Amino acid sequence: MVRNTIRGGLCALLLAGAGAAQAQAPVKIGFITTLSTPAGYIGEDERDGFSLAIKQGGGKLGGVPVELVVEDDALKPANAKQAADRMLQSGIKLFTGVNFSNVLAAVAPGVLRDGAYYVSLNPGPSTFAGEKCDKNYFVASYQNDAYHSAGGHAANELGYKRVVLLAPNYQAGRDALAGFKRTYKGEVVAEIYTKLDQSDFSVEMARVRSLAPDAVYQFHPGGAGINFAKQYANSGLNKTVPMLMPAFSMDGRMLAASGASAEGFYTVGMWSTEMDNPQSRAFVKAFTETYGRKPTDYGMQAYDTALLIGSALKAVNGDLSKGDAFRAALLKADFQSLRGKFRFNHNHHPIQDYYLMRIERGGNEFVPKVVRKVISDDKDAYADQCKL
Amino acid sequence: MALLFEQLLNGLQFGAMLFMLASGLTLIFGIMGVINLTHGSFYMVGAYCGAFALGQTNSFAAGAAAGLAGAALYGLLVEFAVIRRLYKRDHLYQVLATFGLILFTNEAVSMIFGRQPPMVEIPVFLQGTVPLAPGFQYPVMRLAFIVVGALVALGLWFLINRTRVGMLVRAGADDREMVDALGVDIQKLYTVVFGLGALLCGLAGVMAAPLLAVEIGMGERVLITTFVVIVIGGVGSVRGAMAGALLVGMVDSLGRAYFPQILGAMLSPEVADMLAAGLVSASVYVLMALVLIFRPKGLLG
Numbered sequence: 290m291v292r293n294t295i296r297g298g299l300c301a302l303l304l305a306g307a308g309a310a311q312a313q314a315p316v317k318i319g320f321i322t323t324l325s326t327p328a329g330y331i332g333e334d335e336r337d338g339f340s341l342a343i344k345q346g347g348g349k350l351g352g353v354p355v356e357l358v359v360e361d362d363a364l365k366p367a368n369a370k371q372a373a374d375r376m377l378q379s380g381i382k383l384f385t386g387v388n389f390s391n392v393l394a395a396v397a398p399g400v401l402r403d404g405a406y407y408v409s410l411n412p413g414p415s416t417f418a419g420e421k422c423d424k425n426y427f428v429a430s431y432q433n434d435a436y437h438s439a440g441g442h443a444a445n446e447l448g449y450k451r452v453v454l455l456a457p458n459y460q461a462g463r464d465a466l467a468g469f470k471r472t473y474k475g476e477v478v479a480e481i482y483t484k485l486d487q488s489d490f491s492v493e494m495a496r497v498r499s500l501a502p503d504a505v506y507q508f509h510p511g512g513a514g515i516n517f518a519k520q521y522a523n524s525g526l527n528k529t530v531p532m533l534m535p536a537f538s539m540d541g542r543m544l545a546a547s548g549a550s551a552e553g554f555y556t557v558g559m560w561s562t563e564m565d566n567p568q569s570r571a572f573v574k575a576f577t578e579t580y581g582r583k584p585t586d587y588g589m590q591a592y593d594t595a596l597l598i599g600s601a602l603k604a605v606n607g608d609l610s611k612g613d614a615f616r617a618a619l620l621k622a623d624f625q626s627l628r629g630k631f632r633f634n635h636n637h638h639p640i641q642d643y644y645l646m647r648i649e650r651g652g653n654e655f656v657p658k659v660v661r662k663v664i665s666d667d668k669d670a671y672a673d674q675c676k677l
Numbered sequence: 678m679a680l681l682f683e684q685l686l687n688g689l690q691f692g693a694m695l696f697m698l699a700s701g702l703t704l705i706f707g708i709m710g711v712i713n714l715t716h717g718s719f720y721m722v723g724a725y726c727g728a729f730a731l732g733q734t735n736s737f738a739a740g741a742a743a744g745l746a747g748a749a750l751y752g753l754l755v756e757f758a759v760i761r762r763l764y765k766r767d768h769l770y771q772v773l774a775t776f777g778l779i780l781f782t783n784e785a786v787s788m789i790f791g792r793q794p795p796m797v798e799i800p801v802f803l804q805g806t807v808p809l810a811p812g813f814q815y816p817v818m819r820l821a822f823i824v825v826g827a828l829v830a831l832g833l834w835f836l837i838n839r840t841r842v843g844m845l846v847r848a849g850a851d852d853r854e855m856v857d858a859l860g861v862d863i864q865k866l867y868t869v870v871f872g873l874g875a876l877l878c879g880l881a882g883v884m885a886a887p888l889l890a891v892e893i894g895m896g897e898r899v900l901i902t903t904f905v906v907i908v909i910g911g912v913g914s915v916r917g918a919m920a921g922a923l924l925v926g927m928v929d930s931l932g933r934a935y936f937p938q939i940l941g942a943m944l945s946p947e948v949a950d951m952l953a954a955g956l957v958s959a960s961v962y963v964l965m966a967l968v969l970i971f972r973p974k975g976l977l978g
Contacts, residue, residue, distance in 0.1 A: 325784075327894040330792040458954040480946075481937065482954035486898050488889050489694075491687040491819065492933040499680045515794060515890035523799060523816050523888065525806050546794040546890055582793070 338588035342595030351603030366395035419674035432669035437468030522550035636675035692926025693826025701874025707913020717896025723748035723879025744883035752875020911978020
């Protein structure tokens with residue numbers, strides 16, 4: 290009896306010791322993102338935003354030591370899938386970083402099938418928001434349609450009765466315009482689809498001028514968006530027809546490359562470098578001091594994702610095997626978001642506010658100044674199909 | 678009517694840009710027999726060098742000079758270090774090597790100039806619009822593009838038809854071996870042609886920089902259309918490149934302008950929008966296919 294008690298006590302001690310050792314070994318976080326190709330600046334900002342949160346925590350998130358394992362996917366789903374498989378084999382249980390919906394579609398299923406966690410810091414494709422939602426899959430950014438639906442609301446509020454829509458002719462472009470039309474109440478005068486590799490938009494702009502709408506809503510990511518803004522200003526259209534677009538069609542880098550051309554354009558998003566709350570101001574200052582450039586929305590989303598993960602790691606003291614507790618802690622979203630308000634819907638996608646911004650001169654550069662809130666507590670349309 | 682005229686000018690401007698890129702490419706392919714996928718990279722290097730010098734000095738002239746010099750020097754370097762070894766090789770080797778050079782150039786440029794696309798303002802004297810007819814304004818920058826394209830065409834015509842170098846270029850395009858056998862230093866001619874092609878790319882890059890995003894990969898975006906132009910025009914012919922560039926510029930611009938409207942008048946909006954978008958993307962390739970059916974060697978090949 291006595292011997293058994295001692296034996297039991299020893300075992301308990303050993304277990305406790307093992308537990309303590311486990312808590313001290315850093316939790317590895319798989320971070321697969323796009324660092325090369327022209328879109329590499331996006332992954333760079335995401336990695337740096339996430340790293341900044343770790344750095345500020347002294348190598349820890351939520352008081353738990355973490356190690357970031359970064360891999361470049363070169364915007365190729367197959368590369369990302371391979372990287373994820375390698376990481377899963379090496380025992381990594383927590384993933385984030387992917388920047389593009391098509392890459393995420395290759396990474397997430399394998400990660401989730403293996404019982405690991407995926408927390409998205411950018412894409413929120415509709416496929417995983419509705420029926421195929423998963424208990425281990427969280428989106429800390431936005432559902433893909435949300436920006437464009439918010440754009441429709443903004444156009445209503447700005448009193449635009451007739452708009453022309455422009456987007457590149459591919460899935461995301463068509464989805465964007467569909468999302469806008471879902472909430473826009475006025476008349477869509479024309480939907481103009483541009484070529485995906487198009488860099489000159491003079492023809493489309495001549496058509497916009499002849500249609501003389503109240504406003505233009507356009508979605509052109511990356512270089513095409515810079516081209517569009519510069520040529521829009523050069524054609525003189527910016528003086529007669531206001532332009533509205535999702536914030537990522539004029540992110541910080543694009544804005545710096547467009548300069549005065551972008552002045553007066555409206556953007557819709559959930560955050561801006563000019564957001565007036567203490568945590569956001571501190572973040573913009575710290576990011577700018579650390580990396581020598583202003584953060585984009587992508588950097589903000591990554592930082593928020595790191596804080597979210599930190600809050601959940603803290604709840605389980607870094608022990609990812611406590612699945613239910615970890616999931617519950619993630620769902621609680623107990624962190625100070627740079628966006629201000631943030632909480633999760635039951636399908637693990639955000640309920641959050643969207644704002645209207647206007648590009649204005651701030652000092653010797655151009656910045657998106659917040660005009661007003663467009664929607665409060667916006668939920669995505671797919672949550673009802675999710676059985677979580 | 679004013680709209681049609683404006684769209685024609687837009688087509689002309691796009692054609693001018695394509696011509697600057699295609700004339701060099703067609704000479705390199707026609708005379709040296711080299712498939713040069715790096716051609717778009719020269720355009721990017723020109724734009725980056727121009728943007729950098731402009732940012733440093735605030736002078737468009739300095740920017741233009743730096744863009745031209747940068748692209749030409751990089752072209753000569755590429756010719757000397759890589760292309761020279763590939764003249765006798767199969768086209769497949771050239772495609773592989775020059776494709777590798779695209780990747781190399783993209784990475785090198787992002788290491789040297791950074792990932793942030795530099796901002797290029799339109800020079801003051803080219804800003805704004807001018808009235809061409811009552812109620813019809815056109816951007817000065819785009820008019821300047823057309824003028825520069827026309828000057829390049831004139832300059833090339835003079836160079837090729839009225840100078841000794843041009844004579845050798847024409848001879849080389851017809852029969853390379855014979856020129857070599859007659860004692861002309863064909864190697865030197867190749868270097869000149871390659872440098873000239875890169876220089877014209879640099880010019881296109883400098884002219885495009887105020888209107889387009891100066892970014893990594895901007896060259897690949899125009900490369901395919903440029904190849905379509907030289908195939909339509911006839912490989913090796915500068916006049917063909919001119920005809921091809923204008924044709925492609927017009928078809929692309931007018932297609933984008935009027936396909937949606939024509940189809941919209943005949944079909945329901947959803948069908949018309951999708952169909953028009955598809956047709957617009959394919960128009961240039963359909964044009965190429967049609968030309969090749971009737972003239973397999975291109976319009977002037």
